[in-house]
Amino acid sequence: MMPEVMFAGPDGRLEGRYHHAKQPNAPTALILHPHPLHGGTMNNRVVHALYERFRGMGFSTLRFNFRGVGKSQGRYDGGIGEISDATAALDFLQAVNPAASMLWVAGYSFGAYVGMQVLMRRPEMGGFVSISAPASHYDFGFLAPCPCSGLILHGEADELVPEPSVRKLVDKLNTQKGIKIDYRTMPGAGHVYTPEQTEKVAEATQDHVMTVLNRARMSMAAD
Template sequence: MPEVMFAGPDGRLEGRYHHAKQAHAPVALILHPHPLHGGTMNNRIVHALYQRFQAMGFSTLRFNFRGVGRSQGRYDGGIGEISDAAAALDFLQAVNPNASSLWVAGYSFGSYVGMQLLMRRPEMGGFVSVSAPASHYDFGFLAPCPCNGLMLHGADDELVPETSVRKLVDKLNTQKGIRIDYRVMPGAGHIFTPPQAEQVADAAEDHVMGVLNRGRMALAAD
């Protein structure tokens, strides 16, 4: 789990990067919750997803947004953080120029940033969105949503009502060619317990491996 520092738009950004052994491995970028509410790349969900993508054979990066940990700069209301995520993706793609696919996963605020990143990088192959803050931010920019993905939410989320996320998912699923895999975790709030964090990682693995396996089968059939 080597430490990395890479150039961001407002100074250097601190991350942890795992490089997959196999050639042309897929890559994943993991984004943490809100910087002003204690969010860091060491968050329980971020770490669980980082480890799980690594176990699935991905080259994987998690990093601190500007002003968090050893990352330079200061919080920028989401705008600068989207630029930070784009810089992290640039780093990932520079190190993995022949990656077979590209994924982004985010938790809470990181989910919002990840979805914004989807709209800027059409090469994205899929996404994992955990506890998307659909009642706090306008997700209307997903018009159209550029790719399919997994959205997961706690049934008892006290900060973001599950109904607000379900409404967003229903809207996305009306778009042509888009299928959002929506999963609601019973008994889970916005902050997940350690066992629930593993359940989140299990759901991500189930979704991602299903997509990758269908892709391999389609290639084999050609």
């Protein structure tokens, strides 16, 4: 069951797929797709796998098409408008889940860049997942300070974004007070993941997210 949703974006209506969790105060996750000009859509293999995985972990989960992709109105805006699209998607998620226990953003490639930009605009974010973050293409210096900890995963054989550029970003983020980046690399993986590698990406994501959620539950129990 993949309920289609249309919600208001800054440049017209945006098309998404939304799963509403049964728990009243379930955590929420927003999943962001790769570059619109390079065939990125919300049906991308990695995006779909992350959506299913967050759904399986009991999250209210939304994936959507950036402006100009699929049925989403508007046209590509060089990243700036896409960041606004993502914050509009968060507005939608928060409106439908006013009592959400936690807010997560997960993105793949260009979506990872947009997701990390969203972190800076929404201090209430509880965690993030960045898959194949394009650290060699975009300046991630805006993450100063980075508002929350998260997972960064990269293919060791990434031909578009050399792994050392991401490791450098991770090392920089890990020097920040209170920030712990869970950095994982995947041997043999390029920028595009095979179905088998995609499954491993989803497993790593679940491992990270469940660790964070269990820690949060334990500290609430301790209070």
